Amino acid sequence: MQETELPDKNCVTLPNGDCVGHDCMHDPKEEMKTDHPLLQKKNLTVNDIKKFNKIYVTVQHSRVKECGHRFDEFREPRHNCEFCWFAFFNTHGDLVKTVDEIFHKENGIHVLTALKGKKFVRNFTKFMSTVAQWKIEADKMKEQKDNDKLILIDGMN
Numbered sequence: 001m002q003e004t005e006l007p008d009k010n011c012v013t014l015p016n017g018d019c020v021g022h023d024c025m026h027d028p029k030e031e032m033k034t035d036h037p038l039l040q041k042k043n044l045t046v047n048d049i050k051k052f053n054k055i056y057v058t059v060q061h062s063r064v065k066e067c068g069h070r071f072d073e074f075r076e077p078r079h080n081c082e083f084c085w086f087a088f089f090n091t092h093g094d095l096v097k098t099v100d101e102i103f104h105k106e107n108g109i110h111v112l113t114a115l116k117g118k119k120f121v122r123n124f125t126k127f128m129s130t131v132a133q134w135k136i137e138a139d140k141m142k143e144q145k146d147n148d149k150l151i152l153i154d155g156m157n
Helices: 046-056 082-091 093-103 108-116 118-156
Strands: none
Touching (some): 082 118, 093 118
């Protein structure tokens, strides 16, 4: 059985690999492991820091195709835009399922309004009515295709 080296409680390792602390047990010459060329430079310029931030810090949000607004997947839409809200509900299936369960309970719409607000409830009902309408249309098309198949089979006899 090998002995594992426990980290020293008094040691703090700086990004350049130096250890700071009283009676540090780490090797101060140990280099920071990085593959990025910006981090291997000793003197970083302002442009290097900006490039580093753009690559590792800045969050790039996608855009909703229909309206062109930026889409943050983790937050409710800031705009009162039907397309943004539809994209939000479309990407959050578990949320839609939970809200739908609350919505169909007694006084559910009042509970949702108290929890999430009027704007959320209004856009949720728009989303659910759109999905329900699409389902009705899909069922009608399926019935029509089944009827067309029966007519073709009867016409062949």
